[in-house]
Amino acid sequence: MSLKSRLVGTAKRQVKETLRPVLQRAMAPSRTSIPASHWGLEHRPGQGLCLEGVPLKELTARWGSPLHVVHLDALKRNVQRFLAVPPGRAGGAEVYYSYKTNPVPGVLSFMHGLGVGAEVISAYELWLALKLGVAPERIVYNGPAKSEDSVREAISRGIQLLAANHAEELAVFSRIAAEVGRRPRVAVRVSTDSGWSAQFGTPIAGGAALRAFQQARASGHLDVVGLHAHRGATLRTEGELTGFVESVLAFTDTLHQELGQDLEVLDLGGSLCTPTTEHIAERDWRLNLTFFRDVPAPDPAASLSIDRYLALVVEMVESHYARRGRKRPRIFLEPGRAMTGDTQLLLARVHALKQGEDRTWAVLDAGVNHAECVRNEYHQLFHVERPDAEASRVYTLVGPICTPGDTLYHAKRLPELSVGDTLAIMDAGAYFVPFATSFSFPQPAIIALDGGKERLLRRAETFDDLVTFDAPPAEPARLSG
Ligand SMILES: *Cc1c(COP(=O)(O)O)cnc(C)c1O
Numbered sequence: 001m002s003l004k005s006r007l008v009g010t011a012k013r014q015v016k017e018t019l020r021p022v023l024q025r026a027m028a029p030s031r032t033s034i035p036a037s038h039w040g041l042e043h044r045p046g047q048g049l050c051l052e053g054v055p056l057k058e059l060t061a062r063w064g065s066p067l068h069v070v071h072l073d074a075l076k077r078n079v080q081r082f083l084a085v086p087p088g089r090a091g092g093a094e095v096y097y098s099y100k101t102n103p104v105p106g107v108l109s110f111m112h113g114l115g116v117g118a119e120v121i122s123a124y125e126l127w128l129a130l131k132l133g134v135a136p137e138r139i140v141y142n143g144p145a146k147s148e149d150s151v152r153e154a155i156s157r158g159i160q161l162l163a164a165n166h167a168e169e170l171a172v173f174s175r176i177a178a179e180v181g182r183r184p185r186v187a188v189r190v191s192t193d194s195g196w197s198a199q200f201g202t203p204i205a206g207g208a209a210l211r212a213f214q215q216a217r218a219s220g221h222l223d224v225v226g227l228h229a230h231r232g233a234t235l236r237t238e239g240e241l242t243g244f245v246e247s248v249l250a251f252t253d254t255l256h257q258e259l260g261q262d263l264e265v266l267d268l269g270g271s272l273c274t275p276t277t278e279h280i281a282e283r284d285w286r287l288n289l290t291f292f293r294d295v296p297a298p299d300p301a302a303s304l305s306i307d308r309y310l311a312l313v314v315e316m317v318e319s320h321y322a323r324r325g326r327k328r329p330r331i332f333l334e335p336g337r338a339m340t341g342d343t344q345l346l347l348a349r350v351h352a353l354k355q356g357e358d359r360t361w362a363v364l365d366a367g368v369n370h371a372e373c374v375r376n377e378y379h380q381l382f383h384v385e386r387p388d389a390e391a392s393r394v395y396t397l398v399g400p401i402c403t404p405g406d407t408l409y410h411a412k413r414l415p416e417l418s419v420g421d422t423l424a425i426m427d428a429g430a431y432f433v434p435f436a437t438s439f440s441f442p443q444p445a446i447i448a449l450d451g452g453k454e455r456l457l458r459r460a461e462t463f464d465d466l467v468t469f470d471a472p473p474a475e476p477a478r479l480s481g
Helices: 003-026 057-064 072-082 107-112 123-131 148-157 168-178 205-218 238-259 282-291 304-324 337-343
Strands: 041-044 048-051 067-071 093-096 117-120 139-143 159-162 187-189 223-227 265-267 330-333 344-355 360-364 381-383 393-397 407-414 422-425 447-449 453-457
Touching: 003 041, 003 282, 041 304, 041 330, 057 067, 057 344, 057 422, 057 447, 057 453, 067 072, 067 123, 072 093, 072 107, 072 337, 072 447, 093 337, 107 123, 107 447, 107 453, 117 123, 117 282, 123 139, 139 148, 148 159, 148 168, 159 168, 159 223, 159 265, 168 187, 168 205, 187 205, 187 265, 205 223, 205 238, 223 238, 238 304, 238 330, 304 330, 337 344
Parallel strands: 067 447, 093 117, 093 330, 117 139, 139 159, 159 187, 187 223, 223 265, 265 330, 360 393
Antiparallel strands: 041 048, 067 344, 344 360, 344 422, 381 422, 393 407, 447 453
């Protein structure tokens, strides 16, 4: 490095270090954490954070670390909210949980037992739903990559709804339906202006979605009963929800007028937020990285709740159809993150502390290998043993896998840490488990907490598990010569 670039580097670092405290104070976000009581956690003196009376630190002592903990009571409450009939309405919605969000059989079966169906997007997930004993009429099959075998299985079993992701898929459905000799209940997935499009759904704009419905009706082998629209982009405000639902409802009028197509099923997909997590804005992320400014915490009270979401959806659909004097369709919802996101937490331990010039690195036994979402979403973090100790020190929390990308929190103010301390990463119930990798370290166990009792849902991976699919080593290779 030249003298000049070294001087510039030093000057930059000095500017950052001088500005850090000033900016931290001047630009401090109004909310930097969410109270533990929000999740039903309780601080008991001498025991640290407890859930249903069970000290979290004892869970890692008994079951190992890292550890996923599913809070069944919280999950039950979310299920009840989704399945409720909103006040003043004749009916509510039918709920199909998005399997990919947290495909843990113990979690899925628990929800099925309470009356939730399965929303699957792959041949594997369809197989899993059937294996878990979900009745075919409680299964919705979506996704852009359905194998022909799985479509045949879905049609032969008579599943509730088979949604064509793109118009080209309708020809496959038709051919297989003719072979099987059974008419599947089909929906066409559409995309609106406000959500994902790309490989997902057929756009309403420009008439492609209307043509797809025309094609489906002309097939002769399909029972066209539904419209499917999953926004993809997270719904956090009433405005986002009403804008989305209005554009879908406007399209149902087009279907009625242009094709005489009335819908038995209106499937509005998922996308409702978890109130306590939020994508970290680019600016907040940069300020945290450079000036250690705290990442602002979302305000759960300002987010669309499950109750409000359901009430608005049902009201909008009911009044739309009432005004037109037509029967309202059945409403299907496919929640993922809003159902399970805030009902699971991940416990991790401080494995090592490394002192740097301007911060301390805390190396945890869980990183992006088990908590990928924490990279770009706000996730509340608690010190399990000393939740109320003053957050006096800035740490960079990294995971165990050997890449600089394995950083969970770039600059996090926490109580003084010691090796062996336990941390709780909240809202681990959506997209943590399915995105996890066994990169150098096996997967953690998953337990359920059920009325103060612990139950193993999935044991931790062992080293043997990691090589169980490999063929035995061949004869040792020799270098010739
Ligand atoms: C992923 C997915 C969902 C669930 O999405 P969330 O944002 O987690 O609610 C629902 N429907 C479909 C078709 C999906 O692909």
